[in-house]
Amino acid sequence: MKTGFGGASPEQIILVxxxxxxxxxxxxxxxxxxxxxxxxxxxxxxxxxxxxGREYVNGIEE
Known part of the structure; x- marks a missing residue:
């Protein structure tokens, strides 16, 4: 999950x-x-x- 902030993930942006x-x-x-x-x-x-949680549930369903 990448954004336009130089390839930073949302988690990295929140941490910064x-x-x-x-x-x-x-x-x-x-x-x-x-x-x-x-x-x-x-x-x-x-x-x-x-x-x-969504990623986990989607992984189980696949």
Whole structure:
């Protein structure tokens, strides 16, 4: 599953976004940035789990 971001997978893009947000939080020590970071991580984790679950189910059906 590739995207237009130089061949990076969605998982890699999410990881980079989380690292950037975590870096901003370390610099600013802002609770808002930390909450956004957690929100992105939770949504990304749920999305990733759903994608992997679909791949698993599709693999069983084939």
């Amino acid at each position: 976004v989380l690292v950037i947000l975590a870096s901003i939080w370390l610099i600013t020590d802002s609770a808002v940035v930390l909450i956004i970071c957690w929100g992105v991580a939770i949504v990304a984790g749920g999305w990733y789990g759903i994608q992997k």
